Amino acid sequence: MFIMNTLITHKKDGIGWIQFHRPAVRNAVNQEMMAELEHVITEWEQDETLQVVVLYGDEKAFVSGGDVEAFHQIHTKEEIYPVMKRMGDLLQRISELKCITIAAVEGIAVGGGCEIVTSCDFCLASKKAKLGMIQSRIAITTGWGGASRLMNKIGKPNALKMLITGEVIDVERAKEMQLVDEVIESSHFLEKVKVFAQQFVLPSPMIGRAYKEVALALEQGTPLSAFAKIEAINCADCWEAEEHVQAVERFLAKRNKVD
Numbered sequence: 001m002f003i004m005n006t007l008i009t010h011k012k013d014g015i016g017w018i019q020f021h022r023p024a025v026r027n028a029v030n031q032e033m034m035a036e037l038e039h040v041i042t043e044w045e046q047d048e049t050l051q052v053v054v055l056y057g058d059e060k061a062f063v064s065g066g067d068v069e070a071f072h073q074i075h076t077k078e079e080i081y082p083v084m085k086r087m088g089d090l091l092q093r094i095s096e097l098k099c100i101t102i103a104a105v106e107g108i109a110v111g112g113g114c115e116i117v118t119s120c121d122f123c124l125a126s127k128k129a130k131l132g133m134i135q136s137r138i139a140i141t142t143g144w145g146g147a148s149r150l151m152n153k154i155g156k157p158n159a160l161k162m163l164i165t166g167e168v169i170d171v172e173r174a175k176e177m178q179l180v181d182e183v184i185e186s187s188h189f190l191e192k193v194k195v196f197a198q199q200f201v202l203p204s205p206m207i208g209r210a211y212k213e214v215a216l217a218l219e220q221g222t223p224l225s226a227f228a229k230i231e232a233i234n235c236a237d238c239w240e241a242e243e244h245v246q247a248v249e250r251f252l253a254k255r256n257k258v259d
């Protein structure tokens with residue numbers, strides 16, 4: 001386990017865990033948290049053993065958005081732009097991680113917290129979770145790329161409504177809209193998240209990475225005609241791997257068995 005000032009991280013059995021940890025301010029993101037998250041992501045981008053990354057907070061909050069008090073010290077658009085862009089770039093890198101990413105939300109995920117959710121492949125949420133793009137309530141828009149990702153995830157009408165009204169929705173509504181993928185009982189929340197995450201940990205890490213590459217390429221507008229090549233390369237890359245050779249040998253051995 002690695003304990004920083006604003007994050008707690010650990011890696012085990014192919015799963016990396018990142019806990020947002022500023023409980024006194026409902027895990028609001030300040031510049032120190034951005035720097036620590038950049039540090040972790042820079043290291044984990046290179047880690048080919050990681051098949052899943054889980055982002056989570058605590059029972060009260062996933063993340064309550066940007067640290068309103070700290071950011072309120074910044075007054076001009078020239079000064080605030082690089083701060084917003086820095087976090088936007090970081091969320092883009094999270095969305096492009098080669099492994100599966102999961103936002104595990106207990107409690108509240110609002111403002112930038114909800115933007116972080118949209119940068120992950122899956123959102124698992126406890127029955128008590130609430131989500132909202134509440135930036136409009138303080139008369140700003142999303143600064144971290146969350147509006148476009150929200151539109152991609154839940155479609156234009158629902159996204160525009162959430163963004164402009166700043167409504168905070170409960171988990172049932174978030175599931176209907178497909179902002180949340182699975183609703184999880186609050187008790188032993190992280191254990192249940194772990195069971196979900198373990199589905200994606202395979203003997204061959206290449207599989208998850210290959211499908212994630214396809215998903216990202218599709219999202220980024222790669223023409224369908226390009227996928228014959230992309231998928232053939234991915235499959236060929238898996239071909240010589242020990243896991244594939246052994247799996248085929250096991251199948252053939254069973255078929256040839258004389259009982």
Ligand SMILES: CC[C@@H](C(=O)O)C(=O)SCCNC(=O)CCNC(=O)[C@H](O)C(C)(C)COP(=O)(O)OP(=O)(O)OC[C@H]1O[C@@H](n2cnc3c(N)ncnc32)[C@H](O)[C@@H]1OP(=O)(O)O
Nearest residue numbers: 024025026028064065066067068069111112135142143144
């Ligand atoms: C700036 C980036 C921008 C983006 O690009 O997306 C945004 O994120 S804008 C949105 C910013 N976030 C907010 O406006 C949320 C503000 N917080 C709340 O509305 C509520 O605190 C809560 C998140 C709904 C939780 O409510 P509750 O559980 O009742 O806790 P409290 O309100 O009592 O909060 C406890 C404590 O934490 C402080 N706090 C909470 N959120 C933030 C925050 N985002 N930034 C700074 N501080 C925050 C709150 O002030 C309390 O402090 P104390 O009173 O000193 O205990």
